[in-house]
Amino acid sequence: MATKEFTITRTFDAPREAVWRAWTDPVLAAQWWHPHEVVTPPESVRIDVRVGGRYEYLMIAPDGSEYPTGGEYLEVREPERLRFSWADPGDAVADAMIITVDLVEAPEGRCEMTFHLAGIDEDLATREGIHQGWAEAFEELDDTLATVSR
Secondary structure: OOOEEEEEEEEEOOOHHHHHHHHHOHHHHHHHOOOOOOEOOHHHOEEOOOOOOEEEEEEEOOOOOEEEEEEEEEEEEOOOEEEEEEEOOOOOHHHOEEEEEEEEEEHHHEEEEEEEEEEEOOOHHHHHHHHHHHHHHHHHHHHHHHHHOO
């Protein structure tokens, strides 16, 4: 099966620096690195934002299922671009999906984010589930930014 990918573009009512901070500050990341109805315990989030640095976090679903997640930063250009692997913690970069996040200043103190995920070698339902999970996470990010950017 061919590798699958998708892009989500969102404009946030927050300055680019605030969106960058939400991606790189463990306290803020815990508030939104998950879909609706899922939680990310703040103590589970570790972020070392530098090329070669790693991050990890744990998502816990309402039924108690746990989803450990992590990866390695491949490109860091503050405050405009992050590129990193996304998989189970400890997985090799070569086996992981790759996420690229580009942040561009938009008019009126806003930020346009382009999120691109590549490397999904799964079926359509899985790809749609991953897309939906990230779309919901970005709704959580909207709520987080409303509390920290004003």
